Amino acid sequence: MTSRVTPHVLRVLRTPVGACAVALVAAVLILAVLAPPLWSVDANAVDTSQILQGASTQHWMGTDRLGRDIFFRVLVATRLSVQLAALATAIGVVAGLLLGTAPLLLGTRWGRPVTAVVNVAVAFPGLLLALFFAVIFGVGSTGAVLAIGLASAPGCARLTHALISGIAGRDFIAAARVAGVGRVRVVLRHVLPNIGEPLIVNATIMAGTSLLAFAGLSFLGLGVQAPDYDWGRMLGDGLSAIYVHPFAALAPGVAVVMAGLAFNLFGEALARAVGLDARTAAVSRGARTPLPAAPPSDKSPAVRSSSDTVLCVENLHISVPGPCGLVTPVRGVSFALRRGEAVGVVGESGSGKSLTAMAIAQLVEEPGSVSADRLAFMGEDLQRLSPRSLRRLLGTSLAMVFQDPMTSFNPAQRVGRQLAEVAEVHQELDRAKALARAVDRLRAVRIPGPERRAGQYPHEFSGGMRQRAVIGMGLMGSPALIVADEPTTALDMTVQRQVLRLLAEVREADDVALLLISHDITVVEQNCDRVLVMYAGRIVEDLAAKDLRTQARHPYTQALLAAVPSMTMDRDQPLVSIPGSPFSPADVPGGCAFAPRCPLADEKCADAVPPPVDDGHGQLTACWHTDLTDRSDRPQTHRMQGVGETQ
Known part of the structure; x- marks a missing residue:
């Protein structure tokens, strides 16, 4: 400075x-x-x-x-x-x-x-x-x-x-x-x-x-x-x-x-x-009045959980105040993650992916409100823990990797000191030992010259190195879950692949669960075991990643896959796109939210919200017309080799 x-x-x-x-x-x-x-x-x-x-x-x-x-x-x-x-x-x-x-x-x-x-x-x-x-x-x-x-x-x-x-x-x-x-x-x-x-x-x-x-x-x-x-x-x-x-x-x-x-x-x-006009810097923002939490409006089926379940979310609702009243951008989300499992969350902007991750990390503060039938991490109910116990649990067992690696670090502190702070707070290490632990974690995420890099500021790191350092910060403890919210969006393709491969290696080495949020359905398909497709604050499909191309039953999932360009597509043909645009969370229509954009929609879709239905093989789909989906008539999609793929 x-x-x-x-x-x-x-x-x-x-x-x-x-x-x-x-x-x-x-x-x-x-x-x-x-x-x-x-x-x-x-x-x-x-x-x-x-x-x-x-x-x-x-x-x-x-x-x-x-x-x-x-x-x-x-x-x-x-x-x-x-x-x-x-x-x-x-x-x-x-x-x-x-x-x-x-x-x-x-x-x-x-x-x-x-x-x-x-x-x-x-x-x-x-x-x-x-x-x-x-x-x-x-x-x-x-x-x-x-x-x-x-x-x-x-x-x-x-x-x-x-x-x-x-x-x-x-x-x-x-x-x-x-x-x-x-x-x-x-x-x-x-x-x-x-x-x-x-x-x-x-x-x-x-x-x-x-x-x-x-x-x-x-x-x-x-x-x-x-x-x-x-x-x-x-x-x-x-x-x-x-x-x-x-x-x-x-x-x-x-x-x-x-x-x-x-x-x-x-x-x-x-x-x-210092580039500041002192005469106008004292203008403050008005405080907002909190609004009461929204009661759950619909129910989701019970989440399948087992003894090795790391995260269990049942009927999650998130409400925030809007210009015309209470808005519920996340409505009835339910899923579970087992140890070592990688689950991807895909969907368009505004579907509630990042807000769900923030609720898991307990980062939604007033005037926003979070309610759930169950929100458990490592067997502990996050809604009932004291603030001290919550900090201890999340600080040692949950790692967050944010979208922009530059804003993930405090620009006024050296990278090594920021990583060492986790060890000082939770592992009660002295300053020297905590810094040594930070250097070791930087080395673990393959940052060259970790001793020298630990003494540098975030702006002295490249984008890919900053993102790896963020992962290293999460590894300062013993994480059971890594929540990666768009971790590769701000990176080029080569660095994307390196970061995703690093996440895969960490997951396999320590049996860590991974919740990967992304707009890129191909990245999720290639790096996850299961895929959750979100639309308008709800999970509309939950299926195995290996079945994504062949077994997707929801029209929205099929539309996302069809919109992925390929290297072999006819360049004379226009790119496939989903007609219309997503609804604002403050103006979600009744019934199925995807109905106005869906070619299969009828009066029933406009009147009633379809519940998630299990096909008997663990795949959940929230659609009234899965029986009408003819997979032979789907637009052809092709697997993109390279971008975000781990081998």
Whole structure:
């Protein structure tokens, strides 16, 4: 991060505004350190013969009501003014971080009231809030510091919440949660390092604002009290005689303006250096109101399970709030995975494949809701486990491989440290042993030079190496299930084949179950034992991968197969496509969802949802007209040799 920001900082420092800002801030800080020991005696010397004198060679800014030199008093007051402003800024930043991260630390249910309070507080002017808190905490420096700090906290909280919202859905956050990393650790290790730059910029600008606000409270008599003095108190003392002796008020007033300008200019220059407009970065997103969970609307047949079943899902429903009410994009999904078995899930975008995987990994949070008759992993009911037990189970026995390998890693941390975190949390290894374990896992997924690569950042890896490193992260524990959500979509064909072969080798070596989600039905056919075909949130067919080309009975499965191009197809003929388009989850029609696109559909299809029916050989098909499917009339499909195929 430092190497990326430094050139921009140097470039900004060369501009007139940047150089001026740095010079002003440096001058203020140097005065805050050196002025009291150098000029405190001159500033506090009382000379009744020089009361309210004007500017002269002896007293550059004149004297006050006790004959004390105003110029030296302004210089000495720099330390207390800057010190109190810094304390108020620190309080505001800490309180703002706690309030801004509350939804992530406490969860949506408990974090939402905190966000609502912050939104209300931001609506009030900062000075009005400072006056309100000053009355509560009382007159004096301590009360003013607390008042200004708490008054500035809502703005910092709003900015923090907005920044967190921008990265909370990233894959590396989800990966950390699947690995069982606690919420506090996620915030400290994965969230704050990625939003640190704008927060530093905001804190710099807050320092200037706090200095001005503190001067205002002292001017009103609510801040620093005699015998101490800061610029605001000096400004208040000199205001009564401003027409007779203007320097008594003018000198501290100029000091306040210059110091505030210095910090604000420095913050703006820093914002430009890191590519952030600090004036608009504090716009937050409104909190959403949770909606009640949707009750299951239909039932699926009981899932066949055995003693070696790793994952059992029965009648899974996932509901999320939509613009016009509750939406249920996953409706009654049921399936099971045995140890060492590879099951593929295919379907068009929006069919509910990835959302099903997120529910298994417990990544669906409020306002979304998950309900199921049974959702068991390794014999444990995921709906009933405590958060601590859930983190322990998923962190050691479930591995997630996401679609985009770049977003699967925290860009602010080295790859080795991210892998080692799993061992530190769950295996209680010290830092050195955890890192050694991470290097060993990188070597296991065939990353060359694992010792060197462990010390590199994710952007220094190629796409295929990042995806292999993600698999290595899953192997830090002893996974019983790997959920791979579109793991090869962002990769070229050669790397696709390498990644899929690696997943197959891991599965065979450790008897690990694999749930492979993909748009590519050919990839699933060649790398899985069973295929689940999803459409509009339901599983419409469940059959053996070896029977996919010859025994598929659902019209949608047949249409997917027919749409796969081949190397031997007639190039003069148009590509086969499925007519129409999938329905939005908020507007799924009654009856069979595929009926409007199906050539076999009739009135019964439009009126009633077909249940999954077992053909007696373990194949389940949800269609009213499987008996009308003539396999001899199917469009010819050909097996594509090479892409995603393991041999």
